[in-house]
Amino acid sequence: MKKAVIFFKPRGVFLAGVVVLLSWLSACTVLRSVQPQYRSTGEGQGVKIAAPADAMISLPLNQLRSFGYGEADTEQWVLSFRGVQIPYWILKAHQLVFYSPPTKSEYWEENTFLFQPRSRFISNPDPQLLTLLQTPQLPAPSFLEQQPAQTVLTYHKIEEDQVYQSQAEGDHWLWEKLVNSQQKRIAVPFADVPAGDVFVRMVIFSTTEAPTAPDHRLQISVNDQFLEEIAWDGKGLQSIEKVLPGKVFREGENLVSLSIPEIEGVFAQVSYLDKLEIFSWQRIPFQAKQLRFYANRAVDFGLVERKGEAIRVYDLNDFLNPKEFKIGEDEFPEGGLKPYLWVTEDGFRQPTELRAIVEDQPSPEEQTQDIEYLAIGQRDLLEPLQPLLELRQQQGLSVAAKSVEEIYDQFYGFAEPQAIRHYLMNSLRENPSLKYVLLVGDATYDPAGKVSRVENNRLPTYFIETIFGGQTSSELPFALLDDQNYDPETLPIFQPQVAVGRVPASSARQIQAWVSKVLEYEKGNKKPARDAVLAIADPYEDYFGRDAEAFAALWGDTIEEEIYLPQSGESDLENKIRNYFQQDYSLIAYFGHGAIDLWGKDEIFSAKEAQKLVEQASYPLVLNFTCLTGYYIHPEAISLTEALLWNPDGGTIFVIAPTSLTLADDQSFFWKAFVESYLLAGEGRIGDIWMATFPKIPLTSAGVRDVVATYTFFGDPATTLP
Numbered sequence: 064m065k066k067a068v069i070f071f072k073p074r075g076v077f078l079a080g081v082v083v084l085l086s087w088l089s090a091c092t093v094l095r096s097v098q099p100q101y102r103s104t105g106e107g108q109g110v111k112i113a114a115p116a117d118a119m120i121s122l123p124l125n126q127l128r129s130f131g132y133g134e135a136d137t138e139q140w141v142l143s144f145r146g147v148q149i150p151y152w153i154l155k156a157h158q159l160v161f162y163s164p165p166t167k168s169e170y171w172e173e174n175t176f177l178f179q180p181r182s183r184f185i186s187n188p189d190p191q192l193l194t195l196l197q198t199p200q201l202p203a204p205s206f207l208e209q210q211p212a213q214t215v216l217t218y219h220k221i222e223e224d225q226v227y228q229s230q231a232e233g234d235h236w237l238w239e240k241l242v243n244s245q246q247k248r249i250a251v252p253f254a255d256v257p258a259g260d261v262f263v264r265m266v267i268f269s270t271t272e273a274p275t276a277p278d279h280r281l282q283i284s285v286n287d288q289f290l291e292e293i294a295w296d297g298k299g300l301q302s303i304e305k306v307l308p309g310k311v312f313r314e315g316e317n318l319v320s321l322s323i324p325e326i327e328g329v330f331a332q333v334s335y336l337d338k339l340e341i342f343s344w345q346r347i348p349f350q351a352k353q354l355r356f357y358a359n360r361a362v363d364f365g366l367v368e369r370k371g372e373a374i375r376v377y378d379l380n381d382f383l384n385p386k387e388f389k390i391g392e393d394e395f396p397e398g399g400l401k402p403y404l405w406v407t408e409d410g411f412r413q414p415t416e417l418r419a420i421v422e423d424q425p426s427p428e429e430q431t432q433d434i435e436y437l438a439i440g441q442r443d444l445l446e447p448l449q450p451l452l453e454l455r456q457q458q459g460l461s462v463a464a465k466s467v468e469e470i471y472d473q474f475y476g477f478a479e480p481q482a483i484r485h486y487l488m489n490s491l492r493e494n495p496s497l498k499y500v501l502l503v504g505d506a507t508y509d510p511a512g513k514v515s516r517v518e519n520n521r522l523p524t525y526f527i528e529t530i531f532g533g534q535t536s537s538e539l540p541f542a543l544l545d546d547q548n549y550d551p552e553t554l555p556i557f558q559p560q561v562a563v564g565r566v567p568a569s570s571a572r573q574i575q576a577w578v579s580k581v582l583e584y585e586k587g588n589k590k591p592a593r594d595a596v597l598a599i600a601d602p603y604e605d606y607f608g609r610d611a612e613a614f615a616a617l618w619g620d621t622i623e624e625e626i627y628l629p630q631s632g633e634s635d636l637e638n639k640i641r642n643y644f645q646q647d648y649s650l651i652a653y654f655g656h657g658a659i660d661l662w663g664k665d666e667i668f669s670a671k672e673a674q675k676l677v678e679q680a681s682y683p684l685v686l687n688f689t690c691l692t693g694y695y696i697h698p699e700a701i702s703l704t705e706a707l708l709w710n711p712d713g714g715t716i717f718v719i720a721p722t723s724l725t726l727a728d729d730q731s732f733f734w735k736a737f738v739e740s741y742l743l744a745g746e747g748r749i750g751d752i753w754m755a756t757f758p759k760i761p762l763t764s765a766g767v768r769d770v771v772a773t774y775t776f777f778g779d780p781a782t783t784l785p
Contacts (some may be wrong), residue, residue, distance in 0.1 A: 109140075109179025111476045113416040116174050117165035117197075119353060119377065119404060121158050121411030127178070130419055136180070143177045145195075145475045146187040147383055160411065162404070164382035165197040168479070169235070170523055172511045173415060175476040189475060196382055201357065201400065202262040202342050206306055211259040214344040216357040216400055221251065222338035224513040230533035231268045232300040236513060237335035239321075241267070241281070246322045251341065253317055254351035257309035259344035263319075265303045266337040272298045275328040284320040285311045292324075301334075309343065314350075348374070352410030355379070357400035377404045421472045432461040434494040436781055439465050439483060440503030441521055447574040448503060451581055455781055458585075460499070467504070467522055478510070480523045480540070488544045491560060499750050499781040500561045505569040506536065507698040515698040521569060524696065527551075529769045531724035536696045537772045538563050542754075557757045557771055562750030562780035564717075567695040567705060576711040581779060584682050584716055591649035591681040591785040595623040599640070601655020601663040601689075602631040610654045610688065610727060610734075617738040629667065640668040644713065647680040649785040652734070654727070657689030659702050670706035676713030681785075684749065685718045686737075688730045693720025693775050704777050717749060717778030725773070729766035733774055736760045750780025 110130035114120045124134060132140060134156075142151045142161055151161040163174045177184075189195075199218055201207065210216070224236035231237060239247050263283075272278055277294040281303070284290060288311050295301055319339070323332050347362065376388040379402040388403060395401070436455050438448055445464050456462045467483065474482035483502075491497050504521030511517065524536040542559035543551070551557070568574045583589040596618055600611035608628050615624040627643065629636055640662075643651065655663050660670035685707060687693065692703040707714035719737075721730075736759035740752045753776050762768045 108422055109177060109183060109420040111416075111418045111420055111472070112176040112178055112414050113173045113418075114163045114176065114414045115412055116163050117355070118163050118412040119160060119375075119406045119410075120163050120414060121154070121160050122414050122417075124153070124157050124159055126417060127159070130178075130417070131180070132178070139181050140178060141181050141184040143179075143184060143186075144174065144383065145189040145192050145477075146185075147189075147192065148184070148186065149176075149383055150385065152387065158411075162377060162379070162382070162385040163412075166195045167197045167234075168195055168477075168511070169526065170479040170510045171477055172513070177420060177472075177476055179420060191481075192383075198382075199340060200264075202264075202306075203304065206260070206262050206342075207400070209260065210361060211344050213362050214258045214346055215362055215403075217343050217345045217349070218355045218357065218402075219251075219341045219343075220338060221249065221341070224511075226335060227508055227514075228268065228270075228335065228533075229508070229535065230270075231335070234266075234337055235508075235534050237268060237337050239336040241321060241323050241332075241334045241336060243323050243325055243332050246320055247336070249319045249321070249339065251312075251317045251319050251339070253312055253314055253343070254354070255345050255349055256314050257312050257343040258346050260309050261307045261312060262342040263305050263307055264340040264342075265301075265305075266340075267301045267303060267334050268337060269295070269298050269301060269332075269334040271331050271333045272296075273326075273329040275326060278326065278329050279332050279334065280324050280326055281334075282320075282322040282324060283307075284322070286313065286317055287320070312343075349405055351405065352407045353412065354405045356403055356405060358395045358403055359400050360395050360397045362395060373408045375406045377406070378402075379404055420476070421466070421468045423469050423473050433496040434461050434463045434490070435496045436460040436462045436499045436501070437465060437487075437490065437497060438463075438501040438503055439467055439470065439486075439522070441468065442466050443571050444503045444521065444568055444574050447571045448501075448578060451578045451779065454582060454585060458781075458783075460781060461496070478520070478523060480525045483522070484541055484544070487541060487561065491544050497561055499748070499779075500541065500563045501779055501781075502538070502541065502563060502565045503568065503574065505567045506696050508534070508536075508696045509698055519569060519698050524565075527772055529723045529725075529773060530765055531726075531769075532691075535694070535722045535773055536775075537722070538565055538775050539772050551768075551772065555762060556760065557762070559754050559757055562748075562754045562776075564750065564753075564776045564778050564780040565695075566708070566778065568709075573709050577708055577716065579711070580682060580714075581716045581782065585783060589679070589682045590783075591647050591683060593623065593647055593649070594621065594785070595625065595648045596650045596652070597625050597627065597643055597646075597648045597683075599627045599643070599651065599653045599655075599662075599667070600629075601653075601665075601667065602629050602633070603656055603664045604727075606727060607655045610731060611652070613731075614652060614654070614688075614734055614738065617735065617742075619742070629665075632665065636663075636665060636667045637669065637672045641672060641676060644676050644683070645679050648683045649681075650686065651683045652686040652688060654688045657687065657692045657703075659691050659694045659697060659700050660706070661703060662687075662689065662692070668703070670701050670703045673703060673706035673714055674710050676707075676710055679713045682715045682717075684785075685715050685720075686734070687718070687720040688727070688734055690721060690724045693718070693722045693773075693777065695777075696722065708777060717776070717782055719774060719776055721770070721774050723769055723773035725770045726766055729764065729770045732760050732767050733770050744784065747784055748780065749776070749778070749782045749784060752784075753780060 223238045226237045277296040281293045378386040470486045506524040507519045509515045510520040525540045527537045542563045544560040598611035598615045600608040662668040704718045704720045736756045740755040
């Protein structure tokens with residue numbers, strides 16, 4: 064399996080003062096079991112259909128019978144896509160046929176459709192639907208004006224998402240790396256020989272630059288025939304358009320070669336090919352089984368039969384409302400080119416999965432009480448959470464647990480964070496007392512499973528763009544529930560409506576270990592017995608020590624403070640940190656450089672060492688005023704935060720850590736507000752402090768905004784304070 068690559072900087076490289084990766088119920092007299100509520104789908108509930116995008120799909124009707132569909136139900140069942148009813152056809156009395164529109168999302172690779180009885184369908188169009196539809200930009204008018212007689216324009220896109228680049232512009236998933244003196248050969252199939260010139264559009268992201276101009280060159284060959292050399296200057300996204308002679312292409316496989324020649328004075332040229340779009344003039348009939356094309360009145364469709372096959376053509380002028388083009392009756396339009404789809408009798412694509420729609424079934428708690436505490440996750444992760452849910456209920460909270468699969472099917476059937484947020488918005492309206500939300504499950508920067516297992520994405524997170532690290536995760540949108548279409552870029556402050564905690568578990572075993580530790584803490588066995596704060600500073604920069612001292616001074620006389628300022632090059636640091644964890648601190652804060660799995664340039668403390676922690680007097684709240692130690696979304700690396708949480712014999716039960724790269728000055732706004740909120744809280748729960756912290760931070764700069772948006776609470780927000 065190809066591996067995903069995240070490009071901040073290699074471990075050990077320092078930039079702008081930061082180390083970058085690698086190495087983010089009211090009280091009840093009678094206690095009830097708070098089991099997650101599931102309901103199996105019975106007859107007539109409907110089916111979720113997963114299918115490739117931009118394709119005509121065919122599905123045998125007999126495969127739908129187990130989901131409640133009968134052959135007499137055609138007029139009584141609705142096919143919908145993201146809340147919009149879309150057309151379908153019944154062919155030869157036994158095939159369900161529909162169009163799957165061209166879409167692009169970082170959360171999924173395939174489209175999901177809901178096929179269900181009309182009585183269960185609710186029209187609720189996704190307001191963001193049009194942003195998901197991918198409409199290719201047609202070639203320049205100068206190319207279109209050269210349309211040969213009796214031809215149509217065919218469209219083919221080649222795009223393979225193989226490399227993740229967090230700092231790329233636009234699409235963070237790229238295809239092929241292009242470097243000096245190397246050649247990449249790409250297979251481009253043509254079912255028919257082009258009837259004219261070929262228009263090629265390449266989207267390339269360059270990551271290097273040099274004083275020489277231009278500092279990038281690219282040579283293009285087709286079938287070993289050199290055609291063009293292209294040059295550009297600087298880093299960033301490039302859209303390169305070229306018209307190539309159609310005579311160099313042949314029927315079948317064509318090899319397009321991309322070469323990077325040397326440039327004097329330029330040490331390295333590094334770029335990534337994102338996608339290749341190809342437009343070519345073709346004559347009907349095509350040899351292809353299914354093909355998108357653009358046509359106007361300049362072509363006479365004529366008799367379109369190929370070896371006795373039945374041909375179907377669909378008008379795609381409206382992707383959500385395609386129409387069958389009746390050959391011999393309908394005509395292509397005057398003027399500009401319009402999109403169509405050509406499909407042979409055996410050219411229909413097949414669905415990849417059929418699953419019963421999971422009907423939302425409110426639990427008894429949801430029906431009878433104003434819920435205060437809500438846990439959301441996949442079923443196998445909610446089950447081992449049961450002892451914790453019962454504990455919270457014993458403590459006087461009204462508690463509910465919700466299967467995330469049910470949530471997805473309430474909101475179009477896609478596994479995406481927007482569905483969870485919309486569910487929370489509805490829940491808050493129905494349960495004004497909702498205060499604590501526990502998100503149970505891991506997430507990755509590859510939720511669609513492009514190069515890693517899609518199963519790693521247990522509960523998706525939001526992705527945001529940051530100044531220094533590019534794309535990263537944020538849990539904050541799950542807590543901002545006052546506006547369905549909020550704009551976090553314009554808010555003067557963030558005012559969460561609920562306290563959200565994430566437990567990024569990938570297995571029931573991790574949940575069991577973590578829950579056991581939480582129970583020990585809440586029983587008092589592992590709760591800190593003294594009010595003591597430890598601040599640890601990275602010796603690499605003087606200002607880290609000053610921040611640690613300023614942080615400690617904020618706590619006043621009622622809380623014991625201690626500062627550990629190791630010397631640069633000091634030996635045995637990891638053992639010393641281990642000893643500090645074995646002492647009884649209510650809070651341990653670190654200030655300094657950081658990476659996904661460690662504190663400090665000198666590796667003051669690492670995930671490997673965190674997994675070895677044992678014999679602790681208590682479980683402290685661990686604060687990370689650094690970079691990336693909360694970057695839990697890497698599909699392979701274990702973050703320092705995760706190592707502390709999953710250690711069954713030590714570590715901690717709750718962590719505040721960043722998923723991003725930020726500056727110490729910007730982080731200071733956060734820790735000052737946090738300490739103020741903590742001191743004002745008295746007795747209570749960590750989620751109360753978490754919610755009180757955000758409004759105290761004025762979002763005066765993009766850097767501060769990045770801190771507030773990416774600092775994440777890992778753990779249960781209903782955890783009681785020491």
